[in-house]
Amino acid sequence: MKLSKNFTNPLAANNPVIVQILGICSALAVTVKLEPAFVMGLSVTFVCAFSNLFMSLLRKGVPSRIRIIVQLVVIATLVIVVDQFLRAYMYDVSKQLSVYVGLIITNCIVMGRVEAFALGNKPWDSFVDGVANGLGYAFILVLVAFFRELFGSGELFGFEIFGDWYTPNALMLFPPMALIIIGCIIWVHRSINKDLQEK
Amino acid sequence: MAINKNSNVYIITYTVVMVVIVGALLAFLATSLKPQQDANVLNEQKVSIMKAFGEADANFDDMVKIGLVTEGEFTEVAKDDKAGVQAVFDLLGNRKALSEATAGLPIFVLEKDGVTKYVLPIVGKGLWGDIWGYVSLQQTEDNIVITGIVMDHAGETPGLGAEIATEGVQAKFAGKALYDAENQFAVEMVKGLNEADAKLDASKVDAITGGTKTCDGVNAMLATSIGKYEAFLRGAEATAEADTEECACCVEECSEECCGECADECCSEEAIVEPVNVEEE
Numbered sequence: 001m002k003l004s005k006n007f008t009n010p011l012a013a014n015n016p017v018i019v020q021i022l023g024i025c026s027a028l029a030v031t032v033k034l035e036p037a038f039v040m041g042l043s044v045t046f047v048c049a050f051s052n053l054f055m056s057l058l059r060k061g062v063p064s065r066i067r068i069i070v071q072l073v074v075i076a077t078l079v080i081v082v083d084q085f086l087r088a089y090m091y092d093v094s095k096q097l098s099v100y101v102g103l104i105i106t107n108c109i110v111m112g113r114v115e116a117f118a119l120g121n122k123p124w125d126s127f128v129d130g131v132a133n134g135l136g137y138a139f140i141l142v143l144v145a146f147f148r149e150l151f152g153s154g155e156l157f158g159f160e161i162f163g164d165w166y167t168p169n170a171l172m173l174f175p176p177m178a179l180i181i182i183g184c185i186i187w188v189h190r191s192i193n194k195d196l197q198e199k
Numbered sequence: 200m201a202i203n204k205n206s207n208v209y210i211i212t213y214t215v216v217m218v219v220i221v222g223a224l225l226a227f228l229a230t231s232l233k234p235q236q237d238a239n240v241l242n243e244q245k246v247s248i249m250k251a252f253g254e255a256d257a258n259f260d261d262m263v264k265i266g267l268v269t270e271g272e273f274t275e276v277a278k279d280d281k282a283g284v285q286a287v288f289d290l291l292g293n294r295k296a297l298s299e300a301t302a303g304l305p306i307f308v309l310e311k312d313g314v315t316k317y318v319l320p321i322v323g324k325g326l327w328g329d330i331w332g333y334v335s336l337q338q339t340e341d342n343i344v345i346t347g348i349v350m351d352h353a354g355e356t357p358g359l360g361a362e363i364a365t366e367g368v369q370a371k372f373a374g375k376a377l378y379d380a381e382n383q384f385a386v387e388m389v390k391g392l393n394e395a396d397a398k399l400d401a402s403k404v405d406a407i408t409g410g411t412k413t414c415d416g417v418n419a420m421l422a423t424s425i426g427k428y429e430a431f432l433r434g435a436e437a438t439a440e441a442d443t444e445e446c447a448c449c450v451e452e453c454s455e456e457c458c459g460e461c462a463d464e465c466c467s468e469e470a471i472v473e474p475v476n477v478e479e480e
Contacts, residue, residue: 032357063210070217077221084228088235091243098354152358170409173358 006129010136013193017140018186022108026100027141027182028175034157036096037145039086041138043101045131047078048110052118052130054078059119071114072105079104109137144181148172244291251318251333252309253347263318264308271430273306291320294329298322304427307333316346319428323420326360326412328353330420336377336432343377343432345386350417360413368407376401377425377432384422384429388414 016022023044030040054074055062062070083101086094094101104110113133118126149155152172154162171177190196202209245259254262265276265287276283287305290297297305297320307318314337322331332350336343348369355361362368372386379385385402390411397405406414425432 061204061213063204063213065205066210066214069214073217073221077225080225081228084232084236088232088239091236091239168358170358173356 003125003128006125007132010129010132011139012136012189013196015136015140015189016109016112016133017137018182018189019196020109020112022112023137024179024182026103026107027137027144028178030097030100031141031145031148031178032152032173033096033149033155034142034145036093037141038138039090039093040097040100041134041141043082043086043097044104044107044109044137045134046082047075047104047107048113048134048137049127049130050078051075051110051114052126053123055114055118056121056123056126062119067119068115071111075110075114076105109133140182140185143185144178147181148178152177240292241288244288247333247349247351248307248318250349251335251347252307252316253335254309254311262309262311264310266306266308268304268306268428268431269302271434273431294322294331298424301427306428306431317432319425321350321420321424323416323423325352325355325363325416326410327355330355330363330413330416334372334421334425336425339376345372345375345377348372352413355413356410358409359407360410362407362410363413363417371397371404375404384426386421386425387418390414 010016014020017024017027026040026044031037051071051074055071058070058074079102082104083094086097086101113130117129121129146156149157150161151169153168154160154166246255248263249255249257249259252263260278265278265284267274267276267287276287278284290300290303290305305320309316309318316335316337318333318335320331321334322329324330330350330352332348334345335347337346350363350369352361352364355363375386377384377386379402386404387402388404388406389397390406392400392403392405394405397403
């Protein structure tokens with residue numbers, strides 16, 4: 001019961017992007033098209049899950065004075081692993097994501113989950129929590145990228161959806177539009193989940 | 200006895216062990232994936248070159264001759280000269296070195312159905328960062344025309360400057376003549392030209408709305424990068440016009456042994472080319 005709640009909570013009610021407002025920077029940068037947004041979401045999920053797992057395994061031995069450094073080393077290592085694999089096997093996508101793969105290291109979601117959850121919980125719970133938070137992030141990214149690619153380029157995953165009659169709306173391709181879309185998603189989300197509304 | 204996890208000895212030992220393990224792991228990973236990553240980069244370069252030739256599906260290694268141009272002279276790099284070929288592709292990958300190079304400029308030659316096309320690398324600066332690509336040129340009766348171009352960019356604005364990387368924009372360059380009636384370099388992207396006029400114009404290309412700075416960058420890139428090959432291209436122009444059947448050896452170097460009975464005809468003082476000493480600075 002607890003495990004399934006751990007898993008579903010970050011997907012909606014406690015979503016890292018639209019409720020905790022974390023990881024906004026990369027959400028603006030990589031959501032111009034669906035494919036990089038999708039790969040970015042999966043990469044963050046991988047890093048988040050395994051950094052949670054490893055930090056949870058190490059939690060009893062880590063000296064508390066240097067725990068942030070240890071967390072950073074673990075996260076950075078995993079990010080480099082992802083980056084190297086993308087360069088070797090998904091070269092085109094890695095070019096589109098460019099520096100943002102490296103910037104997963106600074107993604108607040110990853111470090112936030114390690115610090116808040118993995119250091120105080122068992123490995124399996126931490127792993128599930130990492131996967132769920134990563135997927136919560138990925139879901140928002142893909143949702144934003146869906147609107148931006150559809151109206152900004154008239155395509156989805158690079159396939160033409162709207163015909164020649166549609167003039168692509170270049171405004172959708174600029175980062176501020178991603179912020180506005182995220183704002184709209186938060187609006188919809190809060191009007192459904194009334195307990196999130198501030199009094 | 201319980202270990203004091205906050206003692207300096209424990210912390211330092213912990214850090215050292217952690218760094219050694221992580222370092223070894225990453226070094227192993229980077230080394231084992233390196234060949235695959237290098238192959239990706241090389242493959243991308245070859246695919247771009249074939250796209251510029253307009254032969255996107257053809258195999259680079261089977262069809263294309265690699266060469267270097269120094270002061271208008273073409274030297275072929277043999278396919279089995281692995282180090283030489285590698286050096287050419289390394290130079291293509293190093294945009295700074297490529298933009299500064301004045302000798303040993305890479306060039307790719309494709310001969311098909313009696314038509315010779317050349318592909319040159321182009322490199323320049325857009326609005327936000329580097330832009331680069333390959334342009335394919337072909338000799339016509341009295342000019343040199345662009346047959347194809349591929350361009351890419353580091354970080355131009357999506358939807359505006361970044362459009363230079365799309366086929367729609369690149370297709371507009373096809374058929375444009377390099378030189379105008381005064382023999383000046385004339386290919387450029389121009390604002391305010393309507394599409395129909397741009398299609399008819401011999402050298403002008405319709406610029407991208409909202410991408411003016413990037414288009415300026417493209418203009419500068421084409422002028423400087425192609426400019427470096429000008430001596431060679433003009434030479435190709437000249438040889439195409441001249442009767443190359445007789446005394447062909449004189450084009451390479453001129454001496455009694457190689458030119459034989461042609462020597463009198465083509466070894467006039469102007470035609471004699473000093474053999475280039477490679478070791479000389």
